[in-house]
Amino acid sequence: xxxxIILEAKGVKKCFxxxxxxxxxxxxxxxxxxxxxxxxxGSGKSTISKIIAGVYKPDGGEIHYNGRIVxxxxxxxxxxxxxxxxxxNLSLVPDLxxxxxxxxxxxxxxxxxxxxEGARLLAREILEELYPGFDVERKVSELSPGxxxxxxxxxxxxxxxxxxxxxxxxASLEQAQVRSLFACMRTLAQKGVAxxxxxxxxxxxxxxxxxxxxxxxxxxxxxxDFDTEEKDPEKIIxxxxxxxxKTVVAVNHGKASGDVLLRVKVKSKTRxxxxxxxxxxxxxxxxxxxxxxxxxxxxxxxxxxxxxxPNVRCEIELKGKKIRLHRPQDAIRHSILLVPGDRQREGLFxxxxxxxxxxxxxxxxxxxxxxxxEREYRRMCEEAVRILSIKTPGVDAPVNTLSGGNQQKVxxxxxxxxxxxxxxxxxxxKGVDVGAKRDLYEYIVKLAREKKIGVLLYASDNxxxxxxxxxxxxxxxxxxxxxxxxxxxxxxxxxxASMRVR
Amino acid sequence: xxxxxxxxxxxxxxxxxxxxxxxxxxLIVFVFVFGKIALPTFLSVEQVxxxxxxxxxxxxxxxxxxxxxAGGGGGLDxxxxxxxxxxxxxxxxxMDGRDERLAIALLIAVAFGIMIGLANGALTSYLRLPPxxxxxxxADILQGIVNAYVAGKAITGRPAPILVSLAAKLTGKFPNxxxxxxxxxxxxxxxxxxxxxxQILFGVGANxxxxxxxxxxxxxxxxIAFVVSGVLASVIGLLLLGNMGIAFKDMGSNYVLPSxxxxxxxxxxxxxxxxxxxxxxxxxxxxxxxxxxxxAFGLGDAGKWMTFGIILFLVLSFYASxxxxx
Numbered sequence: 053x054x055x056x057i058i059l060e061a062k063g064v065k066k067c068f069x070x071x072x073x074x075x076x077x078x079x080x081x082x083x084x085x086x087x088x089x090x091x092x093x094g095s096g097k098s099t100i101s102k103i104i105a106g107v108y109k110p111d112g113g114e115i116h117y118n119g120r121i122v123x124x125x126x127x128x129x130x131x132x133x134x135x136x137x138x139x140x141n142l143s144l145v146p147d148l149x150x151x152x153x154x155x156x157x158x159x160x161x162x163x164x165x166x167x168x169e170g171a172r173l174l175a176r177e178i179l180e181e182l183y184p185g186f187d188v189e190r191k192v193s194e195l196s197p198g199x200x201x202x203x204x205x206x207x208x209x210x211x212x213x214x215x216x217x218x219x220x221x222x223a224s225l226e227q228a229q230v231r232s233l234f235a236c237m238r239t240l241a242q243k244g245v246a247x248x249x250x251x252x253x254x255x256x257x258x259x260x261x262x263x264x265x266x267x268x269x270x271x272x273x274x275x276x277d278f279d280t281e282e283k284d285p286e287k288i289i290x291x292x293x294x295x296x297x298k299t300v301v302a303v304n305h306g307k308a309s310g311d312v313l314l315r316v317k318v319k320s321k322t323r324x325x326x327x328x329x330x331x332x333x334x335x336x337x338x339x340x341x342x343x344x345x346x347x348x349x350x351x352x353x354x355x356x357x358x359x360x361x362p363n364v365r366c367e368i369e370l371k372g373k374k375i376r377l378h379r380p381q382d383a384i385r386h387s388i389l390l391v392p393g394d395r396q397r398e399g400l401f402x403x404x405x406x407x408x409x410x411x412x413x414x415x416x417x418x419x420x421x422x423x424x425x426e427r428e429y430r431r432m433c434e435e436a437v438r439i440l441s442i443k444t445p446g447v448d449a450p451v452n453t454l455s456g457g458n459q460q461k462v463x464x465x466x467x468x469x470x471x472x473x474x475x476x477x478x479x480x481x482k483g484v485d486v487g488a489k490r491d492l493y494e495y496i497v498k499l500a501r502e503k504k505i506g507v508l509l510y511a512s513d514n515x516x517x518x519x520x521x522x523x524x525x526x527x528x529x530x531x532x533x534x535x536x537x538x539x540x541x542x543x544x545x546x547x548x549a550s551m552r553v554r
Numbered sequence: 555x556x557x558x559x560x561x562x563x564x565x566x567x568x569x570x571x572x573x574x575x576x577x578x579x580x581l582i583v584f585v586f587v588f589g590k591i592a593l594p595t596f597l598s599v600e601q602v603x604x605x606x607x608x609x610x611x612x613x614x615x616x617x618x619x620x621x622x623x624a625g626g627g628g629g630l631d632x633x634x635x636x637x638x639x640x641x642x643x644x645x646x647x648x649m650d651g652r653d654e655r656l657a658i659a660l661l662i663a664v665a666f667g668i669m670i671g672l673a674n675g676a677l678t679s680y681l682r683l684p685p686x687x688x689x690x691x692x693a694d695i696l697q698g699i700v701n702a703y704v705a706g707k708a709i710t711g712r713p714a715p716i717l718v719s720l721a722a723k724l725t726g727k728f729p730n731x732x733x734x735x736x737x738x739x740x741x742x743x744x745x746x747x748x749x750x751x752x753q754i755l756f757g758v759g760a761n762x763x764x765x766x767x768x769x770x771x772x773x774x775x776x777x778i779a780f781v782v783s784g785v786l787a788s789v790i791g792l793l794l795l796g797n798m799g800i801a802f803k804d805m806g807s808n809y810v811l812p813s814x815x816x817x818x819x820x821x822x823x824x825x826x827x828x829x830x831x832x833x834x835x836x837x838x839x840x841x842x843x844x845x846x847x848x849x850a851f852g853l854g855d856a857g858k859w860m861t862f863g864i865i866l867f868l869v870l871s872f873y874a875s876x877x878x879x880x
Contacts, residue, residue: 358767360766360767379769379771380766380767380768380769381769381771383769384768384769385769390767392767397761397763397764398761398763398764398767399764399767400761400764401756401757401760401761401764401827402760402761403760403827403828404756404757404760404827405567408753408756408757411753412753412757412764412765412768413768413769415750415753415754415757415770416754416768416769416770417769420750421750422749422750422751423748423749423750424748424749424750424753426748445563445564446564448564448567448568449563449564449567450567453567466768
């Protein structure tokens with residue numbers, strides 16, 4: 053009974069608006085076994101778990117569950133059928149108490165009213181196993197992210213699932229909580245519950261899983277059964293990155309020969325998951341990459357250097373002089389300029405014209421005259437449009453009429469009239485077409501080389517690091533864990549350094 | 555880049571910006587022409603000037619409202635009318651009909667305005683309380699102070715004659731209040747469109763995160779917007795006193811909701827990030843003209859208000875449908 057197949061996904065396909073997320077996904081789960089899903093960002097592992105749990109509808113393929121083909125229209129149907137998903141981005145209601153959240157959606161009635169006492173008891177029972185001493189009467193809004201994740205797991209368990217899908221449940225947990233989660237998972241496995249577990253921490257997967265299935269580019273590329281095969285991290289990373297190496301010619305691997313431009317020491321005031329303890333040097337004319345898995349503190353580091361991340365103590369030296377970065381004004385005054393990652397949310401005023409957007413940062417400068425020198429600024433703006441080849445009918449066109457790539461160029465254009473010393477780029481090519489991406493990077497490389505400015509680059513796509521970085525720092529849970537230089541900067545090395553950390 | 559094809563597109567963007575102003579203007583013309591059917595004297599120079607004069611105070615309160623609304627973050631100032639009442643009640647007895655006391659009255663008005671505005675601004679920006687509730691509470695407190703001040707005694711005093719001639723009198727057929735409103739409108743329009751203050755205010759309203767990362771102190775800007783609104787409201791209180799000749803308990807409160815309506819009809823988004831004072835003035839004139847027309851048609855109180863409300867709904871849904879189709 054222990055090895056009976058409970059779920060089998062065959063040839064599952066899923067597209068999101070023309071982008072193929074999953075081209076051929078196959079997965080098998082057995083009772084009482086924990087199956088690990090591995091893969092890089094965007095490999096399709098998250099998509100297939102969500103399809104199984106009924107969050108997405110597949111575009112093709114079959115899912116067999118308990119011997120029959122199932123088509124769930126929503127997670128609720130799947131949950132009633134015994135498939136529970138522990139959400140990665142939390143699905144709890146902040147204003148309800150812990151126990152109310154745990155039983156949400158499976159409440160039982162007692163007469164006209166809900167059976168509150170029974171629900172409390174159930175929640176307490178489940179949580180006692182996961183996290184002894186947990187107070188079920190607290191409101192979810194008062195909990196820490198780690199505690200919320202525990203409640204999320206408890207909520208999934210309350211439905212008494214036969215198949216439990218845990219999509220990166222450990223991302224916000226502390227070491228001790230991970231231990232108790234694992235202990236609980238083992239107990240469940242003994243009771244015959246099948247589990248799908250994803251995590252970007254390789255060691256966790258190796259520790260808890262009985263077998264792993266590896267996804268790459270929307271396909272499953274390998275399944276390794278740890279009962280019969282040995283746990284070989286090298287081999288697994290090989291599957292994750294792909295055997296054949298991408299032949300990207302690295303043009304710009306110059307040596308960072310310039311003087312030190314920026315010396316950074318960032319330490320969190322309280323223990324901060326996202327930005328803990330980071331120090332490095334940035335040289336004149338250097339393009340320094342900040343890589344690693346998504347969400348390891350790269351963007352927080354950018355905000356800290358832009359003066360907009362309050363929970364850190366920064367010791368920053370610019371050209372040997374100590375500077376303070378408490379507010380964005382401070383960073384701008386010292387010509388440390390941020391091109392934020394989410395241009396629509398933090399880089400632009402979408403309804404305003406290209407001109408209004410481009411000149412805006414100047415208005416906040418100390419001693420800016422009350423009346424805007426319009427003729428001068430218009431000339432400046434038209435110049436910026438020309439240099440970056442922004443495709444717009446004119447500088448008075450609203451930014452929201454431009455394409456994504458051209459919008460991104462407008463964000464860069466805002467800083468063009470400043471005397472840049474350090475440019476902070478947070479994923480500048482996200483959602484930008486190939487042509488605009490090349491324009492943008494060519495301009496930035498030129499700027500760095502000619503004007504001797506320092507560039508700090510975070511990108512979600514490793515290829516940009518390979519192509520443009522002189523040096524690459526790898527971040528993991530708010531710390532720098534590796535430095536790659538010159539020819540070491542390639543896709544394999546980056547992925548290995550990003551994942552193989554304990 | 556500036557090909558011949560792009561010219562019409564750019565023209566369209568400019569048109570989009572002023573479309574609502576044009577619409578309100580046409581609506582006003584329509585109301586006057588339609589009103590003539592009921593009352594032959596409805597469309598006359600005197601009648602038009604009278605309407606504009608009555609609308610001036612709504613338009614002035616609308617300026618307070620527009621500044622706070624443009625700063626975004628759900629900005630709204632419900633305390634403006636009560637602020638004006640308090641200023642009027644207190645300065646009336648102080649001035650007692652003498653021009654030489656006007657300077658002191660003005661000083662007191664500005665001081666009141668700063669205090670009330672700072673309280674509103676600090677509570678909303680720095681303590682992050684919702685402007686709707688904060689300014690509503692402020693309105694209640696101010697009304698309470700007025701009630702306590704006038705309790706058991708008649709409100710004495712008259713405005714300075716200068717105020718009376720400025721707010722209530724006409725020069726020929728031309729209402730003097732327009733000598734205040736028109737220069738204000740020109741100055742405000744210039745400040746909004748050509749100065750850094752206006753552009754910073756719009757930026758903060760359009761996207762506070764972008765403004766913050768661009769080096770703008772968002773909280774300070776929003777707080778100042780409330781202070782400006784407070785000072786303006788107090789000074790409007792003086793003009794209102796000049797217009798009425800005496801101060802009374804709820805002389806300003808009736809303007810609060812129309813001032814918000816004027817802002818919306820003038821095409822200013824309550825989400826912040828934009829503002830057009832000409833539109834707000836026209837919005838106020840439209841509201842006044844509509845009221846006059848409904849009275850001219852002899853509709854009773856019930857009919858007047860109901861029709862008024864229905865027409866407001868229609869105008870606003872017209873705006874909304876235009877936004878959707880874009």
